[in-house]
Amino acid sequence: MRSLWSRVADGLNRSRRSAGGRPERLRRAAIATNARIVFAVSAAATPFAIYAVTQAVLLPFVLAMVGLVAGLLTLALCQRGQYERAAAGQVYATLLTGLLLTVADPAIADFGLAVALLAPVHASLLNRTPVKKRSWAILVVVTGAAALSSFGILVWPETYRPEFTLIGALVFTLAALIVAHAANRLNSVFEVYEKGQINAYRHLIEHVQDAVMRFGTDGSVLFVSRSAERLFGCRRFELTGTGLVDRIHLLDRPAYLTAFAEANADGQARQVEIRMRRDEADRPSAPAYVWVEVSLSPIIDPEQADVRHEVVLLLRDITERHDREIELQKARLVAEEASIAKSRFLATLGHELRTPLNAIVGFSEMMTSGVVGELSPQHKEYAALIHQSGQHLIEVVKMLLDMSRLEAGKFELQTEAFAPDTLVEPCFKMVDAMAREKSVRLMSDIPRALPMLVADERACRQILINLLSNAVKFSHEHSVVTLAMRRQGRHVAISVTDHGIGMGEESVRRLGEPFFQAQGGLARRYEGTGLGLSIVKGLAELHDGSLHASSSPGEGTVMTVLLPINGPETKLEETPAVTPLHRDPAPQNMAKWQDERRRAL
Structure with missing residues (x-):
């Protein structure tokens, strides 16, 4: 409007x-x-x-x-x-x-x-x-x-x-x-x-939807527009005298009177949101209150700056807007509670699953290593499958726990300076088995003059492992996955490039959402939980960095993480002032102290 x-x-x-x-x-x-x-x-x-x-x-x-x-x-x-x-x-x-x-x-x-x-x-x-x-x-x-x-x-x-x-x-x-x-x-x-x-x-x-009123220097009503009749459901003369103040909700009258006094005496424009009574013909006995935005504008005369001013009021019905704001607040609270409940459930589920999974993985290792006796080849194959599946579930549980900690803000970074190229070899080893299964070759493009990076090395390693495993997973057989690092201004850019199936614009836009997968549904070809990139995005943002993606269907994907070279900014928490219980006495005069000492001797 x-x-x-x-x-x-x-x-x-x-x-x-x-x-x-x-x-x-x-x-x-x-x-x-x-x-x-x-x-x-x-x-x-x-x-x-x-x-x-x-x-x-x-x-x-x-x-x-x-x-x-x-x-x-x-x-x-x-x-x-x-x-x-x-x-x-x-x-x-x-x-x-x-x-x-x-x-x-x-x-x-x-x-x-x-x-x-x-x-x-x-x-x-x-x-x-x-x-x-x-x-x-x-x-x-x-x-x-x-x-x-x-x-x-x-x-x-x-x-x-x-x-x-x-x-x-x-x-x-x-x-x-x-x-x-x-x-x-x-x-x-x-x-x-x-x-x-x-x-x-x-x-x-007279014809605008907002009601307009003009008050004299003594607070008397000088003018009331026709729109006030529609806003309050009464005749104009009913708003003169104390008619307007009588319609204000009791709890909101102090705010209105204070704003009016500041505009009238000090010449300061003010705006308040208050509840005001509206008369309705179908319910004359039950008062109906509407939310009204009141803008108070003083009429200032430069030649008479020290006297009281006339005040113009602009009254606008904001009931619908106020109701929408309340609904949005309620919806936000419900969403926050649901998110907290989800994080709590995931954390509980992860802890409950980790103990039996560790037992399953441990016993399967004992069976395959022959600690409990020799097994037939078929039984060894079954034990290996149990071990592999258990390891997969443990990785999923770790992701769930990491995701819940990130959403709850409980993931603490341990930053220190290290050379970013030292991440390459251990991360390649972690995904080497997966790459050999698909005949995918891992390559690196790292310059020698990279600066030292201040970051959490364990978190950076997890970022790289997630990016590399995703790139290998969605690559075609006999293709290449390249890990590159470059200095980009005040950041180090870590990018992983594959030549796999790629993604559309909508999928690229939603990357980083928890549990989102570009190929969703029961008919998807690639397994996974959809948590890898959300963890990457969360860890990058904890470092004051960011995650970027560039992809086209059928042409591959380039995932880039920007991390600040000097690490995340230190956020200082406000601490209350400490008030001493007993103040230290003021130092005495040195000459007076020496005289008293001589008299004592």
């Missing part, structure tokens, strides 16, 4: 796109309206400007023509959809008007400079960044022109008249009206955008 915050983010993006169209339309409408105002006022002033020309006053006519041209040009640009250029034209026309007025009036602080000052304001409201920068640069030029005009360096062709001040005031009023209209439109843009955001938040909060 998607979280509330991701939904809110998506909703804000949608609202920004949907609401973003309307603010842009409002901005464009403001630009077009400004163009109409300029054109209309300039057209209305044109007859008076023409009359002023007949009276030898040129400035009104020039200003009216600037307004007419700017109005017509910006209107045409708006009709073509080029609103950016239209807005820029309005800004430049305002600056030109201010320049004309400030040159015509010798006073440095005149209405012309005031009109020019409104141009950057207009650009900041309706234009993009490049036009804003240019407007400020041109304003500097207009200010310089005002200074030159006041010193008489830059003068208007006609003599200054007092009417010019009135004309400047009228033009300034028009420019101020245009800027005020743009500001009003911009305010409408912000209102539309904020309203779109608020509507998006409200829509999302």
Whole structure:
């Protein structure tokens, strides 16, 4: 399920796109309206400007023509959809008007400079960044022109008249009206955008599955979403006051109140899982509790960091998840108990079988050696079979005992440094008889510069014997089994390669599982218990090593064991601190002790 915050983010993006169209339309409408105002006022002033020309006053006519041209040009640009250029034209026309007025009036602080000052304001409201920068640069030029005009360096062709001040005031009023209209439109843009955001938040909060509540600084409920009615089976007003706390299980109230206090007073986000009562229409008398995940998020105001904060609660029903976790815990406990019982059974079975098997093997050796008298050849053959079968069962019992010790964590390693190549000859001797039966040749590929290996030599020998016996067992007749050792970084890689039946990907993935055999079932061709590789894997992991397999059906198998050169890491057990029953007295001052000694003598 998607979280509330991701939904809110998506909703804000949608609202920004949907609401973003309307603010842009409002901005464009403001630009077009400004163009109409300029054109209309300039057209209305044109007859008076023409009359002023007949009276030898040129400035009104020039200003009216600037307004007419700017109005017509910006209107045409708006009709073509080029609103950016239209807005820029309005800004430049305002600056030109201010320049004309400030040159015509010798006073440095005149209405012309005031009109020019409104141009950057207009650009900041309706234009993009490049036009804003240019407007400020041109304003500097207009200010310089005002200074030159006041010193008489830059003068208007006609003599200054007092009417010019009135004309400047009228033009300034028009420019101020245009800027005020743009500001009003911009305010409408912000209102539309904020309203779109608020509507998006409200829509999302009211329709998400998680319940949302907002608390004031004093702990009073300010808002409850519609989802709370579905979560608690009650109306929203029933959750105000102490309604929410009353629904919390008695044992969980301290955890909730503590988390709320930390969020409200300290501004720390908290999350708790508590049980809360849900009203059900079919069982009004019997309370039903559900597990709810409560996320408490304080609303932090940077300007008021030392006061209490409003808190927003996000409540999510996690009953199903909690029930699944309990079921998984129960299943894990059952599996652990079954594993312990299995290990205990295997250990008991191994110990119970070892004593009679030792007797069977011992008596069969006595029979074959003639200690109890001469036997017929047929009886000797029977005794040899009994001895061979007994030895096989003893090996199985040893594997069972080793496996039970590994699973119980009772297999202790006796590590020491030794040369890994010394393992080859004794291990080859152990599987030599099996290899001769199948005409399998044993080969080794051991470099001379192998480092000393810190490990349990007996465990490493058992690893090699299991790998070699498996390789011989699954090899074809007259094939080769190769034992290789290499240094691989901080490890020694011991690999056994055969050219036997191989395995599929699924079998390779399950290698090392107790009692797993690639060829299972009653029709399997190869005998064995399926414990050899699981013991190899367990012994390798005890050394902080690992077991790897590479195989393909019909092409053979490569089994590799990686063992760390410096041995397994030492795991230090935590020991409790020792508190002395009696503290040693502080040493006395040596001079004082000598004085007391002299007085005693």
